[in-house]
Amino acid sequence: MFFLPKAAYFHIPFCVNICHYCDFNKVFLKGQPVQEYLTYMEKELQHTLAAAPTEGMETIFVGGGTPTALSLQQLETFFTMVSSHFSFAQLQEYSVEANPEQTSLEKLELMKAHGVNRLSMGVQAFQASLLKELGRSHTEEDVFRTVEDARRVGLTNISLDIMFGLPRQTVDHLKETLEKAFSLDVPHFSAYSLQLERKTVFYNRAAKGELLLPEHEEEARMYEVLMEEMEKHGYTQYEISNFAKKGYESKHNLQYWNNNEYYGIGAGAHGYIHGVRHENAGPLKKYFQAIDQAGVPYTASHTLSLQEKMEEEMFMGLRKREGVDDSRFIKRYGRSFFTVFGTQIEALIKRGLLQKEGTRIALTKQGVFLGNEVFQEFIGVTTV
Incomplete structure (x- = not known):
């Protein structure tokens, strides 16, 4: 038994800089064939929809990488491609991941014009020292400016990502981050503990004994503080790592947690269609070659029993x-x-x-x- 996909995930793998903890499929933006990549994404989408049509999208999520690292023209190409292949009649949520320092007012206006109604912004922390440790290049001022700009264009459904259990982070650091985050009065937060993933800077540093992480008890205390502060400020913990004001729960992520099927488009993306989970090729050349040969870039597929x-x-x-x-x-x-x-x-x-x-x-x-x-x-x- 399977259900028609009503959700789609699009992966934009380009980043201006690489965060030290990130294991998602990504490449440095400079010198990359971005326009060619967008063309191949459309080829993959066309082939996917021919094999597995949909009656219409309920949710779309654009992640990465850093979607907002693309230029205005490239974003225009991408958003036009998406809207040309999907009916938005049933669309409830259209989210785009954003890095504060690469999200201009013009890009936000473009998103709004193409039906985007939710912004998911990577903040992680508000201490300059911790941001530097993470390999992040934004500042506190960038975050406040981007939230203000988003509201100016009518994007009020904003989610901020927060991290805990970071190198050299204390409970007081987390409390300070939360205090500043709450002052922005956004309706949603995602909060994750640091996971050491292979092929990341942090993993390699930890293997060499060079990463000073909080003790397990202190990390557990951070999670406890997080839950207490969220509840105190009117946010409901509707999922282990997610907190929302009423009505602002992430509809797209609920597609995953409800075990619904979804399209996964782009290099390194994962999809679940007609009872089959698949993984796309990550390196751009392999992604292009696979689409040229087979129409889809699957490197692994598994039919679930x-x-x-x-x-x-x-x-x-x-x-x-x-x-x-x-x-x-x-x-x-x-x-x-x-x-x-x-x-x-x-x-x-x-x-x-x-x-x-x-x-x-x-x-x-x-x-x-x-x-x-x-x-x-x-x-x-x-x-x-």
Whole structure:
């Protein structure tokens, strides 16, 4: 069983500078064949839609890399391409990732003119020393200016990314960052702990013992402070790493957490179409060559079994604080998750990591801190 995709992710891999923690597919912008890349993205999109048509988009997310590193003309080309292939009649959310120092008033006006209605901005911290440590090139002033400019053109649905557990970061640093972030009065925050990913500057420095990270207890305290401050300022934690004022939850990310299918277009993008998860070639030359040869740039594809779909429904859905509902599960898979995963659910409830309310199960507060342990219990389960 599969559902028609109503969400699309577009990957723009170009960056003016490379952050020390980022493991997403990206390349330095200077000297890159950006216009050619946009042409190939359209070829991939055309081939994808021919094989898997849609009735219309509900959400679109443009990520990277740094989408706003593109010039005005390049952004115009991209946005025109997207709107020429999708109906926006059902579109609820159109998000673009932005770096503050590369997001001019003119680019924001262009986004607004093409139907973009949400801005997701990478801030991470408000201390110049921490930003330098991260390899970020923006300033506090850039953030405030970009938020003001976005509102000036009518883009009021703004999300800020915050990070914790950073090298040399303290709880007081995080409190200061949150205080300044709250002063901007944006409706959404995404907040992530630092993960050391292979092939990043931080990973290599950590391997050499050169990265001074907070102790585990201090990082846990940062997460606790984060949740307390968000609640105090009127933001609901609707997912492990996401907080929103009512009505401003990320509709696109909910497509992922609800285990819905989506198009993934661009070098290094991942997609989920007709029950098949696929990964695109990352290097630009390989991406171009694959599209020339096959129309799509897939380097890996996996058809999910019914068991795998049920597992994903659980560990993706449990990221949401509302959890997962058995009635939805039965509608999708013809079986109750209390039957499929009854042993795991019972054990996690006894450990105080899950709670049950009617037909719904969700993480407890303790379970939020130990989410990965909970999710692992639903992977590789043998069922009859």
